[in-house]
Amino acid sequence: MKLKPMIVAGVMSGTSADGIDVALVRIAPVKTQPRLTLLAHESFRYPAVLREAVLTAMNAKSTSTAELARLNWRLGIAYAEAVRATLERHNIKVDLVGCHGQTLYHQAVPAAYAGKRFACTWQAGEAALIAAEVQVPVVSNFRPADMAAGGQGAPLVPLLDHVLFADRKRGRVLQNIGGIANLTAIPAGASFDEEFAFDTGPGNMVMDALAQKLFNRGYDRNGGLAARGRVLDPVVDQMLRARYFALQPPKTAGREEFGREYAAKFLAACRRTSRKPEDALATATALTAESIARGFDRFVLPKMQGMPVDYIVSGGGARNAKLMSMLMARLEPMGCAVTTSEKFGLPSEAKEAVAFALLAWMTWHQLPGNVPTATGARRPAILGQITYV
Incomplete structure (x- = not known):
């Protein structure tokens, strides 16, 4: 696939579960590696009731499928609103969104469950809602491909x-x-x-x-x-x-x-x-x-x-x-x-959002985004799943 310049919105919400960072990044292919230009960065606090729902889900010994489904969709709404607000404030159009999602559970080391031993992870935030609202494709769910290759799914920066x-x-x-x-x-x-x-x-x-x-x-x-x-x-x-x-x-x-x-x-x-x-x-x-x-x-x-x-x-x-x-x-x-x-030249709180903009660009062009020496994966892997409009 021919590499092309794109403007990508990277979206990050970390383990502090305090809010969302959105970075708008111009990414252009230059010889051996891409060149990045940060165009804008905005931070959005989670509403108190949403943050409490996230923290409760992270620490829950038991919960309901209804709660998890609702939280997944509510986070998708929050991400979509954050991206749209950033685009409107800066009058910028994007070609792609890369959304890390909110990690609710991450088990990097294999453990026994239902007769098998395996590692697993779950990042919540419905990508289809983001794609529908922003009207561009969304790359999400970055960790699993690295874990399927024997890695720990992190770090991805x-x-x-x-x-x-x-x-x-x-x-x-x-x-x-x-x-x-x-x-x-x-x-x-x-x-x-x-x-x-x-x-x-x-x-x-x-x-x-x-x-x-x-x-x-x-x-x-x-x-x-x-x-x-x-x-x-x-x-x-x-x-x-x-x-x-x-x-x-x-x-x-x-x-x-x-x-x-x-x-x-x-x-x-x-x-x-x-x-x-x-x-x-x-x-x-x-x-x-x-x-x-x-x-x-x-x-x-x-x-x-x-x-x-x-x-x-x-x-x-x-x-x-x-x-x-x-x-x-x-x-x-x-x-x-x-x-x-x-x-x-990179604001401290924008860095991880910029990283997921880059990872989304790599995925769009069918290029691996993990670093096996960092994650422990057996091989490079193309990360994430693409949700189209």
Whole structure:
């Protein structure tokens, strides 16, 4: 298929389940890889009642098929409205939409069910509604093709990381901090199949859960509440003994590992030492920073010895000043220059939406979008399913 330039709307809603990011991206084929131009980016908060429905579905031990069907369609309506609002605000027409959907369940490792062992995943958000509203084809459901090829279905951002950030002279670590934190490591001069990626552990997820429970706030704006507390180091060390942190990459995590139940366990551990709520939030912030730093030290630094490293942070966590200061304190002594994706011309909160615009463009042109060294897949795979108007 001949590659053609397109304007693509990338749509992302992450494990924090706080809302939707839409990025409008012009993508043009240039020699060996596509060239991307971000035209516009908008963020939309979920209505409170929809966010509660999403979080309830994520943590449900049992639910009804009616609830799940309704949520799937309600999310499709929300995505369609977000895309249309973005297009109208910026007076831009698109050729294609790439929608990640809302992850309700992600089991990356095979487990037994009904007599068979397999991995599985589910991203909700009815693509047919988006296609009907926007009147262009929609690519959705990106993870399953990678998992069918033996991968973990995540992370899927490494393709974008290589296209935008690979450098011949400098090592690059692209750290996204959403609900879950994940990184892509690209050694200096690395080819596409030499980069690797994994989820480092909780990003904003535990911090947000504690901000909600202890302060009745959706999140700790700029880390201001955490800055008033002290870090309970024994709790951080205790929680980092969990099996997930010792696993070798590739590995991926979600609310199944670090969601509501984990946050309750974490808070109980904090309260055995301190009843001050700011201390618990400071400790949750330190957990995210320390898990990122230890992940880099153990799995990435040995492959980047002797080269300068740019540590580029994106996602909502990049706007948490307390978290960023903790990361700098841990990573800079290891030779990292810590910065944000804004310094490279990409807004922190737009990055994942841009990634799914690129993945949709790749799928439309029948090109693989996964990075097997990141997901653990046996082979490259064309990701996603196309819903036509």
